[in-house]
Amino acid sequence: MVSWMIFWGTLFIVLVILEFSTMQLVSVWFAAGALAGFIGAACQMNPLGQAILFAVVSFLLLLISMPLLKKFRKSNPNTQQVDPDVGKDAVVTEEIDNAKSTGRIRIGDSNWRARTKDDAVITAGTIVTVTEISGTTAYVTEKNA
Numbered sequence: 106m107v108s109w110m111i112f113w114g115t116l117f118i119v120l121v122i123l124e125f126s127t128m129q130l131v132s133v134w135f136a137a138g139a140l141a142g143f144i145g146a147a148c149q150m151n152p153l154g155q156a157i158l159f160a161v162v163s164f165l166l167l168l169i170s171m172p173l174l175k176k177f178r179k180s181n182p183n184t185q186q187v188d189p190d191v192g193k194d195a196v197v198t199e200e201i202d203n204a205k206s207t208g209r210i211r212i213g214d215s216n217w218r219a220r221t222k223d224d225a226v227i228t229a230g231t232i233v234t235v236t237e238i239s240g241t242t243a244y245v246t247e248k249n250a
Contacts, residue, residue, distance in 0.1 A: 109152055113143035113159075130174065138163030188238040190215070194248060195235055201227040201245070210235075210243055217243040 120136035141162040145155040190212050201208030201219050208219040210233060219233070222244055227233060233245035 109146040109155060110143055113139050113146055113155065117143060130170075134163045134166040134170070135159075137166050190217075190235050190238055190243065193235050195219075195233050195243070195245065197227050197229050197231045197233055197245075200229050201225075201233075210245060212243070217241070219243050219245050221245060 117136055117139035120132040120139055124130070124132045124136060138159040138161075142155045142159040145158045150158070193212055195210040195212040195217075197208070197219065198211050198216065199207055199209040199219075201210075201221055203220050203224045208221075208227070210217050210219040212235060217238075218241055220242055221227065222236070223246075225247065227245070227247055232248040234248055235243050235245055237244040
């Protein structure tokens with residue numbers, strides 16, 4: 106029985122560490138199930154009973170918590186995420202050359218990696234307009250183009 110307690114205890118610790126590293130509520134229910142399995146092992150329950158206890162507790166906590174999580178989630182499907190920097194003018198601080206994977210711009214106080222959609226080379230000091238933001242890259246066109 107001690108080996109099953111070690112198994113469930115180790116599983117619990119691994120799942121708690123995983124949960125804290127992701128903070129996505131992915132493994133918290135299984136960690137609680139592993140804790141139930143640990144308690145079952147400590148009470149001399151057979152391994153099949155421990156596994157059933159693990160599955161039942163994990164499933165019930167998942168089932169109970171999902172409606173609560175949906176209630177607290179702050180998402181609006183009609184909300185579009187629009188980057189406030191799109192449409193702004195920026196200054197090229199490092200020549201933009203897609204072929205060389207170079208290019209940086211400054212939008213206000215922010216410094217962005219920059220690329221062009223048409224593979225044009227834009228020299229440093231040129232004023233550009235931000236047309237799109239994707240991740241950490243701003244896509245730009247030359248202001249007078």
